[in-house]
Amino acid sequence: MFYREAGQFKTSYAADQAVFPIFQDRIGLAIVLFVAAVIIPWFGSSFLIQAIMIPFLIFSLAAIGLNLLTGYTGLLSLGTGAFMGVGAYACYKLTSFFPSVNILIWILASGFFSAAVGVLFGLPSLRIKGFYLAVATLAAQFFLSWLFLRQPWFSNYNASGAIEVPTRTLFGIPITGATATDTTRYFVVLVFVIVMTWIASNLVHGRVGRMWMAVRDMDLAADLIGIRLLQTKLLAFATSSFYCGVAGALLVFLWYGGAEPAVFDVNLSFFILFMVIIGGLGSLTGSFFGAALIFILPIVLRYFPPKLGIPVHPATVEHIQYMVIGVLIVLFLIAEPAGLARLWQIGKQKLRVWPFPY
Amino acid sequence: MDLLYKIFIDPFVQMGAAPDLLVQTLWEGLVAGVLYSLIALGFVLIFKASGVFNFAQGIMVVFSALTLVGLHEHGVPAYVALVLTIGVMFCLAFAVERLILRPLINQPDIILFMATFGLTYFLIGFGELIFGGETKVMIADQLLLPRGAIEVKMAGGFVSLQKIDIAAAIIASLMVATLAIFFQRTRIGRALRAVADSHRAALSVGISLEQIWVIVWFAAGLVALTTGIMWGARSDVSFALEVIALKALPVLILGGLTSIPGAIVGGLIIGIGEKIGEFYWGPLLGSGIETWLAYVIALIFLLFRPQGLFGERIIERI
Numbered sequence: 001m002f003y004r005e006a007g008q009f010k011t012s013y014a015a016d017q018a019v020f021p022i023f024q025d026r027i028g029l030a031i032v033l034f035v036a037a038v039i040i041p042w043f044g045s046s047f048l049i050q051a052i053m054i055p056f057l058i059f060s061l062a063a064i065g066l067n068l069l070t071g072y073t074g075l076l077s078l079g080t081g082a083f084m085g086v087g088a089y090a091c092y093k094l095t096s097f098f099p100s101v102n103i104l105i106w107i108l109a110s111g112f113f114s115a116a117v118g119v120l121f122g123l124p125s126l127r128i129k130g131f132y133l134a135v136a137t138l139a140a141q142f143f144l145s146w147l148f149l150r151q152p153w154f155s156n157y158n159a160s161g162a163i164e165v166p167t168r169t170l171f172g173i174p175i176t177g178a179t180a181t182d183t184t185r186y187f188v189v190l191v192f193v194i195v196m197t198w199i200a201s202n203l204v205h206g207r208v209g210r211m212w213m214a215v216r217d218m219d220l221a222a223d224l225i226g227i228r229l230l231q232t233k234l235l236a237f238a239t240s241s242f243y244c245g246v247a248g249a250l251l252v253f254l255w256y257g258g259a260e261p262a263v264f265d266v267n268l269s270f271f272i273l274f275m276v277i278i279g280g281l282g283s284l285t286g287s288f289f290g291a292a293l294i295f296i297l298p299i300v301l302r303y304f305p306p307k308l309g310i311p312v313h314p315a316t317v318e319h320i321q322y323m324v325i326g327v328l329i330v331l332f333l334i335a336e337p338a339g340l341a342r343l344w345q346i347g348k349q350k351l352r353v354w355p356f357p358y
Numbered sequence: 359m360d361l362l363y364k365i366f367i368d369p370f371v372q373m374g375a376a377p378d379l380l381v382q383t384l385w386e387g388l389v390a391g392v393l394y395s396l397i398a399l400g401f402v403l404i405f406k407a408s409g410v411f412n413f414a415q416g417i418m419v420v421f422s423a424l425t426l427v428g429l430h431e432h433g434v435p436a437y438v439a440l441v442l443t444i445g446v447m448f449c450l451a452f453a454v455e456r457l458i459l460r461p462l463i464n465q466p467d468i469i470l471f472m473a474t475f476g477l478t479y480f481l482i483g484f485g486e487l488i489f490g491g492e493t494k495v496m497i498a499d500q501l502l503l504p505r506g507a508i509e510v511k512m513a514g515g516f517v518s519l520q521k522i523d524i525a526a527a528i529i530a531s532l533m534v535a536t537l538a539i540f541f542q543r544t545r546i547g548r549a550l551r552a553v554a555d556s557h558r559a560a561l562s563v564g565i566s567l568e569q570i571w572v573i574v575w576f577a578a579g580l581v582a583l584t585t586g587i588m589w590g591a592r593s594d595v596s597f598a599l600e601v602i603a604l605k606a607l608p609v610l611i612l613g614g615l616t617s618i619p620g621a622i623v624g625g626l627i628i629g630i631g632e633k634i635g636e637f638y639w640g641p642l643l644g645s646g647i648e649t650w651l652a653y654v655i656a657l658i659f660l661l662f663r664p665q666g667l668f669g670e671r672i673i674e675r676i
Contacts, residue, residue, distance in 0.1 A: 076468065124657060128664045130467065131411050131615065135607045136660060139653030146650050150643075266604065270475065277472045315486075322483025329476030334461040337469045 003351040019201055036190060041183045049182045052296060057193045058250045059295050063275040063287035064200050065243025070273070071281035072204055073236035074216030075125050079137035080244050080272045082144035085264030086114040087245025088252040089154050092163045096156055103168035103176055104188070107249045114245020115238040117144070122237030126230050129219070141266050148261035162260040165253050176253045185254045192250060196243060201284055203239065212236055213282070244272075278332055280339025289340035297325065369638035381517050383637045384630060389523040389592075391629020392530045396585040397606035398613065398621035399534070400578040406554040406616050407574035408459060409467065413474040416603020417481045418579060422447055423496065423586030423595045428489035430497045439497075447579030455571045482597065496590030526588040533584055534622060537577070541618075546573060554616070608656030614666030623667060628652045 003024050010016040020026045040053060066080050090113035094106040121140035125133055148154050155163050167177030174180040175188050203209050211232045214222035223229050252259045271294065279290020301321045336343050350357070373380045397415060404412040425446050429439035458473050504521035541547040552560040553570045561567060589599060609628050613620025632655075636648045659666075 070468075124660055128660050131471075132611055132660060132664065135611045135653065136657050138604070138607060139650060139657040142650035142653050146646055150646055274472070274475065277468065281468070319483045319487040322479050323487065324483075326476045326478065326480030326483060329479065330458055330473050333465075333469055333473050333476070337462070337465050 003348065005352075017205070019205060033194070037187075041186055046182050049186045052299065054182075054186055054189050054255050055251075056291055056295050057189045058247050058255060059272065059275060060288045060291040061193050061196060061250065062244050062247035062272050063279060063291050064197060064284055065240045065247060066272050067276045067279075067282065067284065067287045068200060068204070068212070068243065069236050069240035070276055071283065071286075072209060072216060073212040073233065073240075074129075074219075075122075075233065075236060076130060076134040077137040077240070078134050078266065078269045078273065079121060079140035079144075081264045081266060081268030082141040083114050083118055083241040083244040084248025084251060084268065085144055085148055085261070086117045086241075087111060087248035088259060088264070089148055089163070090114065090245065091249035091253060092165075093154065093156075095166065095168065099166070099168075102170065103253065104170065107192070107246060107253065110249045111242040111246040114248070115242040118237045118241025118244075119234050122234050122241075125233045125237065138266070141269055145261055145265055148264065162258055163252065164258045165256075177257065180254075189250055189254050192246065196246065197284060200243070204284065208235065216282075274329065278329065278339060280341030283339065283341035285344065286339050286341030289344065293340065297328070301325075372638060378517055379637075383633050385517065385519060385523075387630035387633030388626060389520075389526065389629070390633060391626035392523075392527050393585060393589055393592075393602075393625075394605055394609045394629050395622045395625025396530055396533075396581060396588070397603050398609040398625050399537075399618065400581040400585070401606055401610055402613075402616065402618055402621045403537075403574055403578045403581065405610075407550055408470075408553075408571050409557075410459070410470045410474060411467065411615075412578065413471060414477040414481060415578065415582060415606065416600045417478045417485075417597075418447075418450070418582040419586045419589065419603060420595065420597055420599045421450075421481045421485045421586075422579065422583040423590045423599075424485050424489045424494065426583070426587065427494045427497060427590070427595055431494075436497050443583060444580065447583055448576050451572050451575035451579055454575050455568060459571055460568065478600075482600075486597075493594045493596040494590075496587060496595055520592075522588075522591050526592075529584065529588065533581065534618070537618070546570075550574060605652055608652040611656040611666055612659055614668045617666070617668035620666055620668035628655065631655055 003022075005022045005024075008021075008023055010021070015021070020029060040049065044053065062080060062084060065083075066077060069075050069077050087107075087110045091103075091106050091110035094109060095101075095103055098106075117140070121137060124136045128136060152158070158164070165176050167174050167179055169175065170188075173184055175184050204212070211222070211227050214225070214227055215229065215232050215236075219229055222232075248264065252263075256263070275290035275294045276287060277290070278293055279288070280286025298321055301324060302317060332340075397419060400415040400418070401412055404410055404415070422443055426439055426443045429442055430436055434442065454477065458477060459470075462470055462473055504525055508519045508521060508524075509516045539547075541551060549560070549565045549570055550573070552563070552565055553567065557567065560570075586595070586599075589595075589602075605628070606625075609621060609624040611624075612627060613622070613624030632648050632651050635651045640647050
């Protein structure tokens, strides 16, 4: 009823292959973008922007990165946290070597460093797959964590081993460091996320994405129809790590404002993997849903019981939070193993045929 | 040149100069290896029978140890607590089968893997909620585990062997032997092996998958409890063990995901390799290489033998 594509005729191949072929979807997207770019920065509280929206967007970006690798190419990776760390540390080193170059350039450049490291640790993927590959990427995770912790060069010989984000400006407005306002940082993150999501969407809908999906569905068959496995898998690793690297740099430069190596430990990798699986493997929209659920759920769990006037001990809250997350993960998997993205699709289909579901 | 000397010659010179230190390091590695083997054993049991990569094995170790200590703290005698803990592990196996495995039957591996993450989180929260998050001391004395060390004169010096480590090695070997006999000689053991070979074929000859899964998760729970007691007696019972449990992953890779002997041998190799590497080559790189050395060993190994030492050969067909 509300959502019907009747009368929307496609008259060209380009129109037929559009990412959002249905008019209502395009309106929906426009509304989402409008809310994200105008409503939230204008009316949102500082808490909403700083504690929810910025990290949500950054984690979504990382989840998209991992989804390109795990969801689209079928290569399970547990090294996401470390690749994000590479991005963050590369950006930090670059901006301390060349402080005059714009920070946005360095954030993008740090993605390339991360991509190079990703390719290096992706090399075993040609011979191994599945859980074996997951362990191989754990090697990346633990090795890189150790490197950031033990080699003081990475933190510019800071005694505490932590990195501090310096203040950098764009057109005279500080966008990183302590003096940058929430709204400015939010806009920078938003632009990064929108542009990179758009690029990712084009990648997965094009030739590259089809190659990735062919490899995911059966790499031997993909090999036989002429897809070069080595290049395709490494490209997936490089792209995925690029996204994760940029997300890592954004995480430190535009959210935390400083970081120690422990931030990029194996738990971060698992955290991003949760987002991807709960959101839906092989779905970009799902990455956003997953990030929203996994990131925002703990916040809700933490802030709601006191609001409702239930007196609970903070430690107890944390324990219950763990239990609730565990139960929810299992429940979600049982209800819809294909993730929130699939639920979203089912919901859209229901809307389409409502009120006559046949 | 100097660096090459330091990498390739100096460590061996050190080993030759102080053989007692080498033996001590080997022993430490062996002991760590036994514990890795035990954790890996739990993984392999479950992976073989249900194809689930059970991430929760590490937390099951902590949870069982916590239950044991927690029950004892509430005034239950040590051996009664042990029996009760075994009961708890059975209930856990039963609940996992009913609430997680059965609804998720026929789902892709990664979904089941993810579900064990859910289980991990639940057990962390549940364990901390009931028994508290602080570090506890294992009730080693009450369980009549030996304490203290033996000094053995060996290789021109003294090597100190902790009695608890010797006990751990003996108990671990006993458990592996029991499991091997159980697998080879009993009816249930045969059914387990059948399920490991092929779920569908096993179903068609009338083996109940549900029953087998409960049994196998229970067996993994018992392995976890043993690991928890041994580990707890050496250090303390705390959630830090969870990270150490991740070390079982390279062990599995090295041994092959489906092989019990592989888990044991892999554990020992990783344990010894790690300690030797840390002791002799660690100072070169700045210490702490223990955290990643195991993974890198496994990674290099994988490049040459993707199915692991004893794993079944991976044959792919279209």
